[in-house]
Amino acid sequence: MDLNLTIQIKNLTFRNPVTVASGTFGTSGEYAGFLDYEKLGAIIAKTITLRPRQGNSMPRICETSGGMLNAIGLQNKGLEDFIQKKIPYFAKINTPLIANIAGEKTGEFRELARALDQRKDVVKAIELNLSCPNIEEGGASFMRKRELIIEVMKAVRGETDLPVIAKLSPELGDVVAIAGEVIQAGADALSLINTLKGMAIDIERRKPRLANITGGLSGPAIKPVALRYVYEVKKAYKVPVIASGGIMTASDALEFLIAGADLVAVGTANFVNPRATIDILDGIVDYCRKNKIKHIDELRGSLKVERNEK
Amino acid sequence: MTDEWVKIINNEKVNGKYYKLVFHSESLSEKVSPGQFVQILLNASLDPFLRRPFSYYRVRGSRIEILYEILGRGTALLAKKKKGDPLKMMGPLGRPFTQSLKAGKNRVLIAGGVGVPPLVFLAEKIPVDFLLIGTKSKDEILPKKELARVKAEVLYSTNDGSYGAKGYVTVLLRELLKKERPENLFIQTCGPAPMMQAVFNAARARGIEGEASIDKPMACGVGACLGCMVKTKTGWAASCTEGPVFRFDEMREWG
Numbered sequence: 001m002d003l004n005l006t007i008q009i010k011n012l013t014f015r016n017p018v019t020v021a022s023g024t025f026g027t028s029g030e031y032a033g034f035l036d037y038e039k040l041g042a043i044i045a046k047t048i049t050l051r052p053r054q055g056n057s058m059p060r061i062c063e064t065s066g067g068m069l070n071a072i073g074l075q076n077k078g079l080e081d082f083i084q085k086k087i088p089y090f091a092k093i094n095t096p097l098i099a100n101i102a103g104e105k106t107g108e109f110r111e112l113a114r115a116l117d118q119r120k121d122v123v124k125a126i127e128l129n130l131s132c133p134n135i136e137e138g139g140a141s142f143m144r145k146r147e148l149i150i151e152v153m154k155a156v157r158g159e160t161d162l163p164v165i166a167k168l169s170p171e172l173g174d175v176v177a178i179a180g181e182v183i184q185a186g187a188d189a190l191s192l193i194n195t196l197k198g199m200a201i202d203i204e205r206r207k208p209r210l211a212n213i214t215g216g217l218s219g220p221a222i223k224p225v226a227l228r229y230v231y232e233v234k235k236a237y238k239v240p241v242i243a244s245g246g247i248m249t250a251s252d253a254l255e256f257l258i259a260g261a262d263l264v265a266v267g268t269a270n271f272v273n274p275r276a277t278i279d280i281l282d283g284i285v286d287y288c289r290k291n292k293i294k295h296i297d298e299l300r301g302s303l304k305v306e307r308n309e310k
Numbered sequence: 311m312t313d314e315w316v317k318i319i320n321n322e323k324v325n326g327k328y329y330k331l332v333f334h335s336e337s338l339s340e341k342v343s344p345g346q347f348v349q350i351l352l353n354a355s356l357d358p359f360l361r362r363p364f365s366y367y368r369v370r371g372s373r374i375e376i377l378y379e380i381l382g383r384g385t386a387l388l389a390k391k392k393k394g395d396p397l398k399m400m401g402p403l404g405r406p407f408t409q410s411l412k413a414g415k416n417r418v419l420i421a422g423g424v425g426v427p428p429l430v431f432l433a434e435k436i437p438v439d440f441l442l443i444g445t446k447s448k449d450e451i452l453p454k455k456e457l458a459r460v461k462a463e464v465l466y467s468t469n470d471g472s473y474g475a476k477g478y479v480t481v482l483l484r485e486l487l488k489k490e491r492p493e494n495l496f497i498q499t500c501g502p503a504p505m506m507q508a509v510f511n512a513a514r515a516r517g518i519e520g521e522a523s524i525d526k527p528m529a530c531g532v533g534a535c536l537g538c539m540v541k542t543k544t545g546w547a548a549s550c551t552e553g554p555v556f557r558f559d560e561m562r563e564w565g
């Protein structure tokens with residue numbers, strides 16, 4: 001039986017709905033020893049900033065019940081390195097590369113978008129990290145202002161006709177309302193959700209487990225929250241959504257697809273199982289076969305809601 | 311690099327401190343050098359959530375041994391695993407200890423706690439002059455047969471003085487430094503951070519070359535999460551891929 005898993009965002013076609021969440025799959029070949037990158041629907045790169053960033057002090061990560069906290073602080077080698085070293089790596093891989101960008105000022109987002117627009121040969125879409133909860137100066141507080149998110153969205157839109165994906169976190173406030181505003185401002189798709197801010201304490205030392213005190217919570221612990229936002233946003237708008245938040249297995253991914261997600265981004269799961277993406281893809285295929293689904297569209301948003309719906 | 315389920319052949323206490331885990335794997339035993347490690351997933355249920363890093367302790371053919379101590383929930387769960395139980399192992403990971411040295415250098419290994427296994431592995435593989443091991447007390451001394459293949463002069467220190475020299479392992483180092491010329495020494499160390507810091511400072515003060523294997527909490531083990539960073543002269547380095555072994559002269563300060 002022929003199974004069609006392809007998805008379209010704007011003029012960009014993905015061979016299947018499985019991608020990776022920014023910051024969890026490295027910057028180039030970190031997982032190449034474990035899987036064939038050309039099996040994936042897309043690859044979303046780690047956030048880059050205009051200039052290199054050192055990131056936060058150690059410790060930066062800590063395990064929690066059903067997940068982990070991270071305060072990496074957007075450590076990255078900057079735009080120039082991305083163009084010189086990372087783009088050539090992905091140029092050889094026949095899977096769409098989605099660059100993820102962050103800035104401390106609107107102008108930085110604009111410059112990044114302009115530079116990446118010049119590399120359409122490899123960069124097929126731009127994801128805006130509008131919500132990293134663990135950079136203290138600039139970024140986070142800057143992004144807390146809703147007008148600024150819209151300003152950034154419009155600025156990037158003005159620089160490129162590549163698909164632009166706005167990545168949101170509930171930390172920003174009312175996700176459904178903000179989603180509406182960024183769509184208005186020109187977003188082609190949304191990524192839901194980034195991590196939720198949290199903390200953990202070492203009771204023996206009475207110290208926070210992260211040097212940054214707080215960090216972003218990811219993993220199964222946030223899955224129900226992510227699922228709820230994907231469902232609510234898809235119900236409210238006709239917009240493609242890339243879902244992330246605790247997707248560990250095919251059944252997690254299927255929940256998001258049924259809730260309406262267009263793509264599913266595998267994040268923290270990569271750390272636990274380096275082949276998580278492939279296992280999830282195989283599981284989705286099995287499910288479709290079993291349920292006689294011929295096109296992934298038959299599955300997407302197929303949630304049956306019987307009560308409490310107006 | 312592989313990630314595969316293995317079956318436990320043996321998992322038993324060897325003394326008052328360590329447990330020894332034994333399993334077989336063709337792919338995980340291929341091209342392994344002392345200092346490298348595996349990332350162990352304790353079970354498929356995602357609890358504990360993250361994998362745990364453990365050094366290779368011994369590799370003979372396809373037989374692999376891990377020596378570990380109970381430090382928290384994960385290692386306590388590991389100690390409860392029985393013969394035949396499955397574990398998922400990812401490896402070999404990381405940059406190993408340097409094996410070839412300039413002629414005339416005396417190799418000194420300084421180990422404590424979870425740093426003992428990779429250095430015993432190194433001492434079994436290549437000629438070593440001294441292996442200094444710091445422990446709390448006599449019941450933590452490795453059984454003789456665990457060191458049967460080590461050719462080095464093995465010296466112990468115990469905090470309570472119940473075996474070997476009394477005090478920290480740096481007591482042994484200080485004794486050694488009275489007899490040996492610093493420029494003839496090459497130190498390789500792995501153990502608790504305060505121990506390695508003391509060794510690092512002593513070495514730096516005398517211009518002694520060496521390496522330290524630095525433990526950091528890890529998530530991915532492959533350089534993807536940037537959670538395990540060590541401060542080097544050129545900036546942060548991922549201890550899972552650029553380490554865990556770092557040369558003293560690569561490090562800007564301790565840690």
Ligand SMILES: Cc1cc2nc3c(=O)[nH]c(=O)nc-3n(C[C@H](O)[C@H](O)[C@H](O)COP(=O)(O)OP(=O)(O)OC[C@H]3O[C@@H](n4cnc5c(N)ncnc54)[C@H](O)[C@@H]3O)c2cc1C
Nearest residue numbers: 362363364365377378379381382383384385424427525526
């Ligand atoms: C490269 C590398 C090689 C290692 N090799 C060995 C080995 O051969 N044998 C062995 O017994 N242990 C080894 N460790 C340490 C081992 O990974 C930790 O003891 C283990 O992760 C603790 O897990 P837990 O769930 O029991 O404890 P947790 O509940 O996670 O922590 C309990 C205690 O262990 C300490 N701890 C946590 N993570 C580490 C860590 N990465 N390194 C040191 N202490 C830690 C914590 O500070 C805490 O005090 C190694 C660590 C690294 C990074």
Ligand SMILES: Cc1cc2nc3c(=O)[nH]c(=O)nc-3n(C[C@H](O)[C@H](O)[C@H](O)COP(=O)(O)O)c2cc1C
Nearest residue numbers: 021022023047070129194218219244245246267268
């Ligand atoms: C260690 C780590 C680093 C991350 N770095 C980034 C990043 O640089 N940019 C970004 O947009 N999201 C980043 N994220 C968030 C993930 O992309 C993802 O949205 C989030 O973790 C939720 O998905 P998960 O639960 O499947 O991990 C990071 C997450 C983790 C765990």
Ligand code: FES
Nearest residue numbers: 531533536538550
């Ligand atoms: S453990 Fe993820 S980068 Fe080292």
